[in-house]
Structure formats: structure tokens, C-alpha cells
Amino acid sequence: MSAHTIRVTVNGAAHERSIEPRLLLADFLRGTLGLTGTHVGCEHGVCGACTVLVDGDSMRSCLLFAVQLDGCSIETVESLGTLNDLNPLQQAFREHHALQCGFCTPGMLMTATDLLRKYPLATDEQIREGLSGNLCRCTGYEHIVAAVRAARDAR
Amino acid sequence: MKPPPFEYRVPDSVEAAVAMLAEGGGEAKVLAGGQSLVPMLNFRLLRPAILVDINRIPGLSYIRDDGDVIRVGALTRHYQLETSPVIFEHLPVLSAAMAHVAHLAIRNRGTIGGSLSHADPAAELPMMALLLDAMLGIASPQGRRSVAARDFFLGALSVGLEPDELVTEMAFPKLPPSIGWGFEEVSRRHGDFALAAVAATLTVRDGTIAEARIAIAGADDRAVRATEAEALLAGRALDQASLDAACEAARACVSPNTDLHASSDYRRHLVEVLTAKALDAAWRRAREAA
Numbered sequence: 001m002s003a004h005t006i007r008v009t010v011n012g013a014a015h016e017r018s019i020e021p022r023l024l025l026a027d028f029l030r031g032t033l034g035l036t037g038t039h040v041g042c043e044h045g046v047c048g049a050c051t052v053l054v055d056g057d058s059m060r061s062c063l064l065f066a067v068q069l070d071g072c073s074i075e076t077v078e079s080l081g082t083l084n085d086l087n088p089l090q091q092a093f094r095e096h097h098a099l100q101c102g103f104c105t106p107g108m109l110m111t112a113t114d115l116l117r118k119y120p121l122a123t124d125e126q127i128r129e130g131l132s133g134n135l136c137r138c139t140g141y142e143h144i145v146a147a148v149r150a151a152r153d154a155r
Numbered sequence: 156m157k158p159p160p161f162e163y164r165v166p167d168s169v170e171a172a173v174a175m176l177a178e179g180g181g182e183a184k185v186l187a188g189g190q191s192l193v194p195m196l197n198f199r200l201l202r203p204a205i206l207v208d209i210n211r212i213p214g215l216s217y218i219r220d221d222g223d224v225i226r227v228g229a230l231t232r233h234y235q236l237e238t239s240p241v242i243f244e245h246l247p248v249l250s251a252a253m254a255h256v257a258h259l260a261i262r263n264r265g266t267i268g269g270s271l272s273h274a275d276p277a278a279e280l281p282m283m284a285l286l287l288d289a290m291l292g293i294a295s296p297q298g299r300r301s302v303a304a305r306d307f308f309l310g311a312l313s314v315g316l317e318p319d320e321l322v323t324e325m326a327f328p329k330l331p332p333s334i335g336w337g338f339e340e341v342s343r344r345h346g347d348f349a350l351a352a353v354a355a356t357l358t359v360r361d362g363t364i365a366e367a368r369i370a371i372a373g374a375d376d377r378a379v380r381a382t383e384a385e386a387l388l389a390g391r392a393l394d395q396a397s398l399d400a401a402c403e404a405a406r407a408c409v410s411p412n413t414d415l416h417a418s419s420d421y422r423r424h425l426v427e428v429l430t431a432k433a434l435d436a437a438w439r440r441a442r443e444a445a
Contacts, residue, residue: 004163021163021206024197043156044194048260057234057263063193064264067163068186068208114259129345133258 006070011079021067026050028066037077048134051107058114077106089151098147100138158196162205177319179205187269224326229268245329248336252279258346268322277348277373286370292324311376335441337433349373350417351425355433359441374409381405393438405430
């Protein structure tokens, strides 16, 4: 199958690559660009671990082909903060022990970033509904909800 | 868990898209939001030779107030429908239903044309198309046609669409402000496919029901209208007797599957309970509007 050339902006940096059409965005980010912060869990849109922002909207990067995103701007977990300079949402996750193994965390953070922009998240029920598309097998979710609640209050 | 190879085509118009589909002769699939198609590709349940990506066709994403109807372009994302002030004003039951569609990341990408064409029996949009007597606009190399939602859904993942046809629009007759509505759904987690969902509208005049509409998802091989229940309610007030009769008729009109998530009996039970809740809410709203 013929290669296609795409130009994308990822976390503010421009990239041009020649890729096969079937390359998933998740694999483009991890394998082609080496941005391994985005995690790949189920590869069929159920677990939410690979969630990234495409032109500002959260999307599953395992359900998009990189070839579709020519001209788009993508934000991954690497865009949020650094080890020594966490962003407020990451700081809330840290303070509320919202992660254990950390596998789901990039998807949780990117999902919560979009939720906090779009919804009031006035109640815990609304926070839980918002996070319901992201699976976590360690925390039991309580601390993730607490972290998002804190980020909401600080918004 | 990686999709098989395919040839990637990007049409810039509806005409070019359907020409590519025709050229593909059944080997081409439409890629819209991809929220159902890409998982099937990743599982290799499908191996289309060609994917026709319609996302770059201009003018296919809109929500338009057009007199008596609201027109929604096929590339409109679920999130846009969920949050549209036009939909909230003229089709509030649709706004309510859209909040139940999957999760934000899916609603941001999934399209209404894709949901209709995929026709999952438990999806909300096909059921709302039936409830609201929507008309679907369809394009093919031969031209354009229009089909009623009730004639479009044929069975599980099966619709009246030729391989070279593309859904371009859905048109909903506006609901008058006086109409009452209800939407009820039960799923294991918020955003999962419905174990069962029921939506209803009631037109009430002089204290009796002039027209009832009831649509059910998740409880048969496709979304269905509970036509017997609707007929039972016509000309009556919503009291315990008419409500019981309608719920029993709704329960009787579906043939749910047993699967990992719920038994057939449980789904029937849900249909009965959710029909009562949806009708109650619709009746209350209609009385408040009167």
C-alpha cells in the first residue's frame, strides 16, 4: 500500500512523516515520534488509555489513523507538565493519590482535561460519568474522582 | 490488533465519495468517525480493500433550522448534537438521548451518519430517528433520495443502503413546545450500550393523549416503535390503567437477546419499567406545558 505524507503539530512541534494508511495514531505517536507517554491498552476503543486531544477535543488514538490527521494539532500527556513542573491537574492527581501503576493515567489526564473544559462537573456523579470511558484496574477510582473534583474547584 | 492494509482515498465532495464507492464495487467502506469501524478493523472482522474517508468533504457538518424541520449533516459529531442550542430548543428529547451516547472521546469523533449506517440495535441515534419520524437523505452515483427512518433499519447492523450509497443528512420534524417527552436508559456503566432504552413523546390535548410515540432500543435486532402501545394510549389520559396497558404492550412487542450483559427476561422487564418512566416524564412535561 502506498505511503502518504502527513504534516502534523504534536505538542507544539511540527512533524512531517511518510506513513502507511493503516498506522494508528497511537502507534504513530509512540513508534514513529517516540512519544511513549500515550499508552495503548485495548486497541479497540474501550479502555481509554490512549486518549489524546485532536484540535482540542479528546479522542481515542487507537481509533484514528494518523493519515487522517494531516494538518491537525495533537496534544498528548507530554504537553501537560514536567516532572518538576506538574500542571494543576497532574498536581491534583499527585496530591490525591489518583494513580498507582500509572498505566491508565495519561488517558485519565487527557480525558479530564477535556471534561474540565466542556462540562460543569458539578457533582461526583457527573465526574464519574465523564470518566466512565477510562478503565483503571488499581485505584478503585475514588482518588481519581477526588483529584478531578479538586481540579474542578481550582479551575 | 492492528488493522489490515487498505487503500486510503479522500474525496472532496459527496459526488466524488459515491463515485469511489461505486468504483470499489463492494470492496470499499466509508470511514466517517470510525468509532465502530476502526475497532472492527483492528479485530480484523473486516478487510475492506479501500477506505473512503469522508471527513474532509466540506459542508456535511451542520445543524440547521429549516422551517418545520431541523436538518443535521451526516458528518455532525455526537457532541455537537448533544450541545446544540437549536436541538435543545426544538428536539429536547434528542439532547437528552445524546448525553447517553458512549463517552466524550467517542462523542467528539463519532458521526450521526456513521451511527445510522452502522445501526447497532442498542444505539441511541437510530432509536431517536424512529421516535421522531426522521427522514434520511442518501446520495449515490445515480443522484439523491430520501427515505423514512422506519424504512431504513432492517436488522442488526443492517440498513437499506447500497454499497455505493452514502447517508448525507437526517431531517427531524420539530417538536412543538407543548409536546411532552421522556428518555430512559439502563446500562452497566454510563456510556455503555443500552441494556434497554425507551424514549417517548406525548401530544396532549384537553387532558387526553392525541398522539403517543414510543421507541425502544437494545431489546430487539433493531430499534423498534411500540405501535400497539402507542395506539392504546390514543384518546386516553395517562392513568394507572392506560399506563399498565401501554407498558405491557411495549414489553410484548420486543424479542430481546440473552447475552453476557443481561438475560432476555431482564431486558423485557427493563422495557416495561423504562416505558412507564418515560411515559410518566412525558405526561408530566406535557401537562406542565399546557
